Amino acid sequence: xxxxxxxxxxxxxxxxxxxxxxxxxxxxxxxxxxxxxxxxxxxxxxxxxxxxxxxxxxxxxxxxxxxxxxxxxxxxxxxxxxxxxxxxxxxxxxxxxx
Numbered sequence: 001x002x003x004x005x006x007x008x009x010x011x012x013x014x015x016x017x018x019x020x021x022x023x024x025x026x027x028x029x030x031x032x033x034x035x036x037x038x039x040x041x042x043x044x045x046x047x048x049x050x051x052x053x054x055x056x057x058x059x060x061x062x063x064x065x066x067x068x069x070x071x072x073x074x075x076x077x078x079x080x081x082x083x084x085x086x087x088x089x090x091x092x093x094x095x096x097x098x
Contacts, residue, residue: 002044002069008033011068046071 003011015029032053036044046056059074072080 001065002036002071003067007067 012030012033015026018026032050034047034050036046038044051057054071054073055076056071056073061070061072061074061077063070063072063077
């Protein structure tokens with residue numbers, strides 16, 4: 001996930017407020033966070049450690065998710081999307097109007 005600073009602060013506070021039963025997930029989400037800068041052409045360098053953890057190899061998908069972005073390995077995303085499309089739409093969309 002890629003957050004603009006103000007959205008990261010909100011997310012960080014929500015994660016930090018989780019109970020001790022979520023301690024390992026707090027470590028994973030907060031302990032592996034990194035500040036990144038854009039270069040002169042608007043590119044962001046993702047560290048090798050984060051690329052490895054996300055199984056990102058060559059082709060990627062950058063998805064706008066409203067308050068943040070998700071960065072996916074393209075083949076992993078394609079597989080997950082195909083699986084989601086084969087299943088039922090979640091109940092939360094039952095009364096959702098498109």
